[in-house]
Amino acid sequence: MPKTSSRVLTLLSLLQTRRDWPGRALAERLDVSARTVRRDVDRLRELGYRIRASKGPDGGYRLEAGDELPPLLFDDEQAVALSVALQAAALSAAGIEEAALRALTSVRQVMPVRLRHRLEALRFTTVVDAAVPVAQDTLVEVSAAIRACEELRFDYARVGDRPGADLSPVPRRVQPHHLIAAQGRWYLIGWDAGREDWRVHRVDRMTLRSHRGARFTPRVVPGGDSHAFLRGRFRGATDGEKWPCRGKVVLRAPASRVIPFVSDGVVEPVGADSCLVELGAWSWGALAALLLRFEVDVEVVEPPELTAAFAEIGQRVSIAAGGERRGERSPQGSASAV
Known part of the structure; x- marks a missing residue:
């Protein structure tokens, strides 16, 4: 039988995964008696969780919203997603930067080492909140390559509306420098050594290869401001942010x-x-x-x-x-x- 503290945390995790839990099902999952489940529920209530119990043969438990925010449990993917959202909020200029930064610090302090390494590699800047979904692992991998100064190899999806146009993905090899969320999408700014020029790629159209490439020496984006550089590319400009x-x-x-x-x-x-x-x-x-x-x-x-x-x-x-x-x-x- 697991220790009481560990079992209570497991119970809390189960209650967070679905709306209603029959008491018998909880007892079977925890390998304890129904009486032990009742005692553990009382312990969670003492911590501030509002858990409603229903009686009868099919009675069970439901975790409800409370008056105060009690401690929460997150799995690995939830923890990474939360950190991505908090880091974006800390850079959003939406008036919640300080609170988001404090929350991000609190989350990182209690994270397992395996997750902390992933999150330390996640570095990006944001202009507005991204809306086009991008795989979380892709963001982490791109950020890690930026931090390690390692080339990214990926297949880049082409788009077009001409009948018969070749839309097969194109292989790319880019030295990644900046990951930016702007206008509802994620963008990667990188140096294309083959073209000897800076390129902007939409991350949602990238399929990363299994291995990253060689290390490179970082460059300074034209103008020294990645946000301004991206705005200029949106405008079709070749000289800073000026319209062509x-x-x-x-x-x-x-x-x-x-x-x-x-x-x-x-x-x-x-x-x-x-x-x-x-x-x-x-x-x-x-x-x-x-x-x-x-x-x-x-x-x-x-x-x-x-x-x-x-x-x-x-x-x-x-x-x-x-x-x-x-x-x-x-x-x-x-x-x-x-």
Whole structure:
């Protein structure tokens, strides 16, 4: 028979795994009498657990919510998951950083050595909470490779919507540097020695190989800020966080109306009903579309590429509205233009 303290902890673990436990089933699982189960339940109640007992031939026990938080038991996977969540919360800028850090410290202090080693290897930064599920073991393995400065070998899933496109996974070998949660996904920033360039990979599309590669000397991500580097890649930028396409226009609208919708641009009043706007986007067409959302007249200041993008959009709009198709001639014999 297990010692009393060990048996009580086992009882608590069982009560946490399902809503209702028949008394006879608990006695069989613990290899004790029904009377011993009742005494152990009383010991848990003294520790602050609210356990409701039901009488009768099918009577049993149910662990309920209490007024205070008593000690909890976690299995290995729950403990790792809890630590991942607490570390993310400690970096979330959500106002709970200090409490999350204290909770993380408390959890680590009482963990078995085998789990503590896994958690010590888990290091990441976060921008917003991740939403796309990623295997816990994958996060731990990637973090361990970052800490050990060892190459990661993995197969990377390709995505596409073209019929007949080859979507078979592509083998990759990357020197991992940063693991970041942003915009609902996990991203790995690493140096691809074969391409001699930095690459960003979505972790949910990675299937790790069984062995890691050679050790490497860490590099500094361009700009020295992994968050800024990732934001720049989201924008399609090759130089820091700057948008690859940036232009200036005059909008026939008051600056006060435009400013709330230009988060990372520059707005300068030109008059009571006009303003100068400098804004960026990942393409000239996207920039033109962003400016058209104000539904006012637009005068392009620079560059010529933005003027061409407006002309292209105008032609597409004309087609959508049932006007002349691209390349058709007007009655006067000239090509249609907008």
